[in-house]
Amino acid sequence: MDLKTCQLFEGFSEQQYERFVTVTETRDLEKHEWIFHEGEPADRLYCIQTGAVELLTRLDERVELPITILRAKGSHFGTSSLVEPYSYSLSARTYEKSTLRVVQRDRLMRLVEQDPGMGFILMQNLATIFLSRLKETRQEVKIHFKTLFQVMRY
Amino acid sequence: MDLKTCQLFEGFSEQQYERFVTVTETRDLEKHEWIFHEGEPADRLYCIQTGAVELLTRLDERVELPITILRAKGSHFGTSSLVEPYSYSLSARTYEKSTLRVVQRDRLMRLVEQDPGMGFILMQNLATIFLSRLKETRQEVKIHFKTLFQVMRY
Numbered sequence: 001m002d003l004k005t006c007q008l009f010e011g012f013s014e015q016q017y018e019r020f021v022t023v024t025e026t027r028d029l030e031k032h033e034w035i036f037h038e039g040e041p042a043d044r045l046y047c048i049q050t051g052a053v054e055l056l057t058r059l060d061e062r063v064e065l066p067i068t069i070l071r072a073k074g075s076h077f078g079t080s081s082l083v084e085p086y087s088y089s090l091s092a093r094t095y096e097k098s099t100l101r102v103v104q105r106d107r108l109m110r111l112v113e114q115d116p117g118m119g120f121i122l123m124q125n126l127a128t129i130f131l132s133r134l135k136e137t138r139q140e141v142k143i144h145f146k147t148l149f150q151v152m153r154y
Numbered sequence: 155m156d157l158k159t160c161q162l163f164e165g166f167s168e169q170q171y172e173r174f175v176t177v178t179e180t181r182d183l184e185k186h187e188w189i190f191h192e193g194e195p196a197d198r199l200y201c202i203q204t205g206a207v208e209l210l211t212r213l214d215e216r217v218e219l220p221i222t223i224l225r226a227k228g229s230h231f232g233t234s235s236l237v238e239p240y241s242y243s244l245s246a247r248t249y250e251k252s253t254l255r256v257v258q259r260d261r262l263m264r265l266v267e268q269d270p271g272m273g274f275i276l277m278q279n280l281a282t283i284f285l286s287r288l289k290e291t292r293q294e295v296k297i298h299f300k301t302l303f304q305v306m307r308y
Contacts, residue, residue: 057292057296059296059299059300060300065296065299079285080285082281083278083281083282083285084282089285089288089289089292112274116270116271116273116274117270117273117274119270119271119274119277119278120266120270120271120273120274120277123273123274123277123278123280123281124237124273124277126277126281127236127237127277127280127281127284128237128238130281130284130285130288131233131234131237131243131284133288134243134284134287134288134291135243137288137291137292137295138211138243138291140295141291141294141295141298142211142213142219144295144298144299144302145213145219145298146213146214147302148298148301148302148305151302151305151306152305
């Protein structure tokens, strides 16, 4: 198992990485098992060891909109567990039988208290990831605006 | 001038805050002056001391879409300067005659090297802000989806 493939932990020293691994756990899940739902309290971060995980958002009571399927080893989700208000912003369920690496926020934050440099790296990676997703999502808004203009024109 | 009203620096100790202020500069701008354009290299972070700043995004060659107007003292923009790929994700211009507090990334990062705890606080605040904006923008995408469904139905 190599958590080093996860973008969130890029830049950890060998020592930081070893200390980090001690606060993680492994969880095996069947196909189509729910991991968490949008809006639930977020206290755990996940990385894919094997398998695939689907992220979804609720469009309304009838429609769950699939956002993406994570397949790559080291793909992470549940990052809402690391920042306030600690509430999952999407739903997650396995798309295939999967093995996940689970990180409890409380245990991770105790490590960070002892080593703020580790916290800086982690939070800088997280901010980079969120900004990148924000840019992508803004692009989607632009595309929808354009589509709407076209639909209304004809 | 009180940079303490800026959400980005919430949680700094008095000592961290004082050291931080030494790496900032003040800049006076007239009404409707451009500060930076979307896509330009990002090396400076800004906080509003007085005045108001408009953020915009380019929809296409003819239309610049206003995103928001920042009016509150301590409002920040240009946070793309703090994370890779260091490229402004929106355009900014003064909406009124304004006085801004400017922070150069290089000078800030030298402080953070000496005090990683300060870097942790800053990056955690930044990740929190980006995630909150990401959630808002995802809501917009949902609204556009729904509008599009309705327009196409009639």
